[in-house]
Amino acid sequence: MYLKRVSYLKNQVLDSSNYPFNIPWVENFESLDFRSNVTFFVGENGTGKSTLLEAIADKCEFNVAGGSRNNLFEVAKAESVLGDYIRLSWSPKVNRGFFLRAETFYHFASYIDALEDPNKYAAYGGKSLHHQSHGESYLSLFMNSFGGKAIYLLDEPEAALSPLRQLSLMKIIKDLENESQFIIATHSPILLGYPNATIYNFDHAKIEMIRYEETMHYILTKRFIEAPELVLKELFRDDD
Ligand SMILES: Nc1ncnc2c1ncn2[C@@H]1O[C@H](COP(=O)(O)OP(=O)(O)OP(=O)(O)O)[C@@H](O)[C@H]1O
Ligand SMILES: [Mg+2]
Secondary structure: OOEEEEEEOHHHOOOOOOOOOOOHHHHOOOEEEOOOOEEEEEOOOOOOHHHHHHHHHHHOOOOOOOEOOOOOOOOOOOOOOHHHHEEEEEOOOOOOEEEEEHHHHHHHHHHHHHOOOOOOOHHHOOOOHHHOOHHHHHHHHHHHHOOOOEEEEEEOHHHHOOHHHHHHHHHHHHHHOOOEEEEEEOOOOOHHHOOOOEEEEOOOOOOEEOOHHHOHHHHHHHHHHHOHHHHHHHHOHHHO
């Protein structure tokens, strides 16, 4: 593990009535400890998982639009307010890594295409990321450029991946986790089942550790797969 803790510099916040300081857990935030090389952020939409991941990426000096330290391409909204109010504790510090954001991956692919470097595709499976499907391009990135002493911040990597490819991603993480650290915001009930990972739940007024089987993602998916007709009957009840 490299990143050990994120601490909130709360006393430097002057006005906590606006985003991101008004997110419920942020109001009570003191610090978050990383306890394993694979950590998941889970929680309902809009609970602030990306907000924290972006802030960490900002502090790692990764481009908050997505990418690594070297990828200085620009897209709108490439800023993290919370990043100015957190401190990262490292042991040891690493500079390598990548911040994957689904929203900006397209721009990242275009950025790589525009580089003059003849070896520009070496880390991405040998061809333009635009000439690979969404899921293929993600897996190319993971397989060809991830590894070593590095930290990877992934925001919903499952967005492009079939269930089978989500398993492939788990295998890639397994092969790398002795040397690399992963922090992953996800809604995938598959990825969340990664063995011995720490799962932090953002649903409440404090970020709390949660077991895989206690996540809403696991519970709802299991309930649906076991008896879709019951779940749908309940959901559509008033329509009859
Ligand atoms: N730039 C912004 N300005 C104002 N509010 C914002 C901004 N970005 C996000 N928010 C709000 O902050 C809250 C947390 O957003 P965030 O994107 O961190 O959620 P999330 O947990 O990643 O959600 P999801 O699971 O849908 O990706 C949401 O209510 C969102 O509308
Ligand atoms: Mg998000």
